[in-house]
Amino acid sequence: MRNQSIFLLGSTGSIGTQTLDVVRNNPEKLTVFGVTGNKNWELLAKQVNEFKPKVAVLADKASEKQFRNAVRHEQTQLYFGHEYIAALVAEPEIDVVLNSLVGFSGFIPTCKALESGKRVALANKESLVVGGELIKEHLGLAEIKVFPVDSEHSAILQCLVGEPLKSIEKLIITASGGPFRDYSLEGLEQVTVEKALKHPNWSMGAKITIDSATMMNKGFEVIEACWLFDLPLESVEAVIHPQSIIHSMVVFEDGSAKAQLGIPDMRLPIQYALSYPDRWPGDVPRISWSEAHTWTFRPVDTQLYACYGLALQAYKDGGYAPAVLNASNEIAVARFLNKEIPYIAISKIVEKSLEQINETSTLSVDSIIEVDKYSREFAQTLTI
Ligand code: MG
Numbered sequence: 001m002r003n004q005s006i007f008l009l010g011s012t013g014s015i016g017t018q019t020l021d022v023v024r025n026n027p028e029k030l031t032v033f034g035v036t037g038n039k040n041w042e043l044l045a046k047q048v049n050e051f052k053p054k055v056a057v058l059a060d061k062a063s064e065k066q067f068r069n070a071v072r073h074e075q076t077q078l079y080f081g082h083e084y085i086a087a088l089v090a091e092p093e094i095d096v097v098l099n100s101l102v103g104f105s106g107f108i109p110t111c112k113a114l115e116s117g118k119r120v121a122l123a124n125k126e127s128l129v130v131g132g133e134l135i136k137e138h139l140g141l142a143e144i145k146v147f148p149v150d151s152e153h154s155a156i157l158q159c160l161v162g163e164p165l166k167s168i169e170k171l172i173i174t175a176s177g178g179p180f181r182d183y184s185l186e187g188l189e190q191v192t193v194e195k196a197l198k199h200p201n202w203s204m205g206a207k208i209t210i211d212s213a214t215m216m217n218k219g220f221e222v223i224e225a226c227w228l229f230d231l232p233l234e235s236v237e238a239v240i241h242p243q244s245i246i247h248s249m250v251v252f253e254d255g256s257a258k259a260q261l262g263i264p265d266m267r268l269p270i271q272y273a274l275s276y277p278d279r280w281p282g283d284v285p286r287i288s289w290s291e292a293h294t295w296t297f298r299p300v301d302t303q304l305y306a307c308y309g310l311a312l313q314a315y316k317d318g319g320y321a322p323a324v325l326n327a328s329n330e331i332a333v334a335r336f337l338n339k340e341i342p343y344i345a346i347s348k349i350v351e352k353s354l355e356q357i358n359e360t361s362t363l364s365v366d367s368i369i370e371v372d373k374y375s376r377e378f379a380q381t382l383t384i
Helices: 014-025 041-051 061-070 083-088 103-115 126-138 151-160 206-214 216-228 267-275 306-317 321-337 345-355 365-381
Strands: 004-009 030-037 055-058 077-080 096-099 119-122 146-148 168-175 236-240 246-252 257-261
Touching (some): 014 267, 055 061, 055 083, 061 077, 096 267, 126 216, 151 216, 206 306, 206 321, 216 236, 321 365, 345 365
Parallel strands (some): 004 030, 004 096, 168 236
């Protein structure tokens, strides 16, 4: 494969910095066309100085001066404002857009990248949750254009190599269950921000860490799997696997099941999204087979994880429900992180927001933006 040029959206976040690790390890295969950051201008400037991309976008215009002063590589074109991210994804030099933006902000760049024929390595699962219906012509496995960066979907893609697609009976998506998997319902009332941010197995950004604790993240991932692998909701099931070693499984029509295993490390799914269908050497840790291991599984308790049930229901309802689900969840999580609301109010805000939907117009990018905006305002002012 020739050298691929990557436009890395969200380069200063957890997936972004790990993607740059993958680039560092594969300099003959990968180059960085562009990097984008939200507020962290210092890290973004360091990345520009090291990777010498063609473009860099800093969304936060207020830090323009500091950022310009910190950039040493003068050939990099600097842009200020989130709108430039979507404006640049169609640039002819780009081979693959790696979208690791957080939340709904990733939706328009995903649309624009697919419209301009780019491959998309997708870590921004909200793009699919909110807009799967609108971009479904670009999805499915017949000709892959969207490569999952999520560990579960990467596992499924790896299990499906060489398999006839019609032979899939079921996808089993594993979930760690987050830090509260052994809590009672009453115990959830005592959850603090500090406890919720301590994920037992993965090191990730704040928003997805909370989404993992509530299992909204797993609900999003089930929806993501339905779109990516073109399957009905009944064919996708989540199971709690506290050790996070098996990243997901596929059950085939003959009763055989395939799994993909590894020590949790996002650099593997990131690299696979870029190397597919090849594999490249990787320096991620290996499972030690000379030690004893116990790997366990248990069903998802939908009472303990109310957000998980709400996500599946929103997908079943369709229309604007997934957009409202995502918008209200983003606001509820932000309010929890700000210590404005207790942990258990997150699912209640989402539930109340879903009850308010009365939009029946045909889905379009503009109408989704409108519903997203309205749902945010509603979730922001809701008192629980
Ligand atoms: Mg995941």
